[in-house]
Amino acid sequence: MNWDAIGAIGETIGAAAVVISLLYLAVQIRGQNKQSRLSALHDMSxxxxxxTEIFATEDMTSIFVRANESYASITEPESVRLIIVITNFFRAxxxxxxxxxxxxxxxxxxxxLSREYIRPMxxxxxxxxxxxxxQNYAADFCDYVDSLEKEEYITR
Structure with a gap:
């Protein structure tokens, strides 16, 4: 066997190893992407x-109901609390x-998921x-929210 043949065999083995490594990497990236999507779903949920659990407390439920009847009927501290809770909702x-x-x-x-967010609007x-x-949110998110058709918020 001459050195040229040995070199060609070595190059063929090296090329095969590169292809196998790339295939392995592709499988790993695909699995990682799936895991990232699953993690995002869990985070969003x-x-x-x-x-929404905050709205289930008796105090916040009372503020929310009164604010929906007449926003002017809630006190300044209640308004601040409601703004904080609802802006956290918007941020999520x-x-x-x-x-x-x-x-x-x-x-x-x-x-x-979006239906759960749209209804309270x-x-x-x-x-x-x-x-x-x-004005505190991303422009494309604002455009999305503003484009939504508002439905009556029904509690009963």
Whole structure:
């Protein structure tokens, strides 16, 4: 066997090793992308639960109901509390929107998750606070929220 043949065999083995390494890397990246999407879903679900659980407290529920009847009927400290809670809701919604926009949330998941965020926009208090604070959010998210058809927020 001459050196040229040995060199050709070595190059062939090296090329095969590179192809195998690239295939392995592709499989690893695909698995990592799937894990990233799953992690984003869990994060979005957790954020939604945390922000909506606050509305389940008796005190916040009372503020929310009274603010929807007449925003002027709640006190200044109650207004501050409601603004904080609702802006946290908007921030969680914006995060989900951005995760979907950037491809980290499956579109079916986004469709279901977004309905949970859209419904409260029918409440007068949400609409009022959105007008007060929407300048604090990404422009494309604001455009999205403003384009939504508002439905009546039904509690019974």
């Amino acid at each position: 957790r954020e939604l639960r945390e922000v 919604w914006e995060n989900a929107f951005l995760e979907n926009r950037d491809g980290y949330l499956d579109t079916r998941v986004w469709a279901a 029918g409440a007068p208090s949400f609409q009022h606070i959105w007008k007060l604070r929407k």
